[in-house]
Amino acid sequence: MSDFTRDEIHRLALLARLEFTDEQADAFAQQLTQILHYVETLNGLDTTGVEPTSHALALHSVMRDDEPRPSLSNAEALANAPEQEAGCFRVPPIIQEL
Amino acid sequence: MTDAPAYATLKELQRSLEAGECSSRELTQALLDRIEALDGKLGAFLRVTPDEALQQADAADAARRQGRRSPLLGIPLGLKDILCTRGVATTCASRILRDFIPPYDATAVARLRQAGAVFLGKLNMDEFAMGSSCEFSAWQPTRNPWDPTRIPGGSSGGSAAAVAAGFCPATLGTDTGGSIRQPAALCGVVGLKPTYGRVSRYGLIAFASSLDQIGPFARTVEDCALLLNAIAAQDPLDSTSAPVATSDYTECLGREIRGLRVGLPREYFIDGMEPAVEAAVRRAVADLAAQGAEIVEISLPHTEYAVAVYYICATAEASSNLARYDGAHYGYRAAGTRNIIEMYSRSRTEGFGEEVKRRIMLGTYVLSAGFYDAYYSKALKVRTLITRDFAEAFRQVDVIATPTTPGVAFRIGEKLDDPLQMYLSDIFTISANLAGIPGLSLPCGFTAEGLPIGLQLLAPAFEEARLLQVAHAYEQSHDWWRRRPELA
Known part of the structure; x- marks a missing residue:
């Protein structure tokens, strides 16, 4: 594994919807490189034929009957909204004219 | 302000309320006064909610007068700020949730509320439970009551410090990689991470959903059992909560441990451990042996x-x-x-x-x-191997005993600039989350400077009763839990 570069941090930040200054990106590149080198100790372990565990319990999907139940009112659902209008969440433009 | 309710156990407070020696309002007010007087220096609470607490206390007193009985009726508790509380700000110690007021209670909170508990407020933590020292809270650090220049552990550092400081007999925290057991060890209190699925995660603000679990902090094993009784249950609102029967977790307390097999994993006694920690844990294991437990050296090779x-x-x-x-x-x-x-x-x-x-x-x-x-x-895949290690070990032993942490509470700022070193302080607690098994930390001694040391016990999935039985047997043979930090 190669070390993280500043550009890779910026590319990854875009995927994660985060922004960093070049200085912050350099610090993250150094720290994440160090952490990744550490987790790469796993590569020394033979896991051929081992099933992955994504969950500690052997769980099966659980379904309930699809029946209407009481839920939050419109006002309750909007109570924490940063901005609202006409009973809806208000956000900046999603599709913009070029 | 008297010291009397501060270090009373939940069980003792129960008896006082039951006998009419005090009301929940008096108790609640005394603890609110103590928090007001002393928490400025510690920073365990992010938000104290005196009005709500006194209302709940009055309601509990009224219910008691009308004949209602419940183990937690009128008992003041604290909640980690990761647990949603209806109408009370819940920030997860993050700026991004600064003004968030949940429209509902977490199931664990709702169950405590139904049991008549009183909530004193919300406790500090590392932001989104990511950290081992409480230094990553967006709002404030929390200081260790045993030495305010040191961290209380994390991420549930406020929950551990509040119990150690005598602000309330018990609190709830959460544990994703050790966030209950590590601060319990560093603050000298008992902390229990139940089996994954034992307690509903509904309303627990998610960090890592396959690992997160809610559990209690208290000064005694019995008090932890009382809280587990109240919060353990399958919940239709959490599809990962387990369809496994719960029991009265106080029933196993007091049973002797003669013949029980206690495993000592050689991978948990490593170079670089603080000698005082290793010595205290080995003494604790010898004490279990003196009570008739059989000590078996085991291996957890993928640790x-x-x-x-x-x-x-x-x-x-x-x-x-x-x-x-x-x-x-x-x-x-x-x-x-x-x-x-x-x-x-x-x-x-x-x-x-x-x-x-x-x-x-x-x-x-x-x-x-x-x-x-x-x-x-x-x-x-390696998670599978770690889980298999435990399955193999529990064919040979009933419980596993280890140090909870490789060292005692470190100084504020000591590991702040080295993320990897901070991560490695959870080296002994993480495996239990990966395998989903229950783990408990309880005090097993102090260093020469007076810093607490924790003994970790691990058991197979859903064997919380066995864990509590062994922990209680050890606890009763010592008075570590009676020690109190000197708060200025």
Whole structure:
């Protein structure tokens, strides 16, 4: 594994919807490189034929009957909204004219 | 202000309330006064809610007069700020949830509320439970009551410090990689992480959903059992809560441990451990042997890989879980953004702290195209090997005993600039989360400077009763739990 570069941090930040200054990106590149080198100790372990565990319990999907139940009112659902209008969440433009 | 209710156990408070020696209002007021007088120096609470607490206390007193009886009726408790409380701000110690007022209670909170408990307020933690020292709270550090220049542990540092400081007999915290057991050890109290699925996660703000679990802190094992009784149950609102019967977890207390097999994993006694910690844990194991337990040396061969597996699985899950903080529906939104992508990015950039960003970035990386197999899939396979280690060990022994942490509470700032060193302080607690098994930490001694040391006990899934039985047997043969920090 190669070390993280500043550009890779910026590319990854875009995927994660985060922004960093070049200085912050350099610090993250150094720290994440160090952490990744550490987790790469796993590569020394033979896991051929081992099933992955994504969950500690052997769980099966659980379904309930699809029946209407009481839920939050419109006002309750909007109570924490940063901005609202006409009973809806208000956000900046999603599709913009070029 | 008297010292009397401060260090009374939950069980003792129960008896006083029952005998009419005090009311819940008097008790609640005394603890609120103590918090007011002393928490300025410690910072355990993010928010104290005296009005709500006194209302709940009055309601509990009225219910008692009308003949209602319940083990937690009128008992003051504290809640980690990761647990949703209806109508009371819940920030997860993050700027991004600064003004968030949940419209509902977490199931664990609702169950305590139904049992008549009184909530004193919300407790400090590392932001989104990501940290081992409480230094990553967006709002304030919490100081260790035994030495205010030191950290209380994390992420549930406020929950542990509040109990150690005598602010309340018990609290709830959460544990994703040790966040109950590590601060319990460093603050000299009892902390229990139940089996994954034992307690509903509904209303627990998610960090890593396959690892997170809610559990109690208290000064005694019995008090932890009383809290577990109240919160353990399958819940239709959490599809991962387990369809496994619960029992009265106080019933096993007092049973002798003669003949029980206690495993000592050789991988948990390592170079670099503080000698005082190793010595105290070995003495504790000798005490269990003196009570008739059989000590068996065992091996958990994949232990050295646990931290690496954890920092892949937990960050991957966190990067997905925290994608919901987008500034659209609730939480912080950056001002003056011109389009939706900018709103997402700026709200998250301004709202999350550095450690949270570090983990989101790592999680995004290990899940990204081209790296998924090399990191995430690989980690899940090693998680299987770690789980098998425990299955194998529990064929030979009934419980496993280890140190909870390799060292005692470190100084504030000591590991702040070295994320990897901070992660490695959870080296003994992480495996239990990966395997889903229950774990408990209880005090087993103090260093020469008076810092607490924790003994960790681990049991097979859903064997909390056995864990509590062994912990109680040890606790009763010592008076570590009676020691109190000197608070200025």
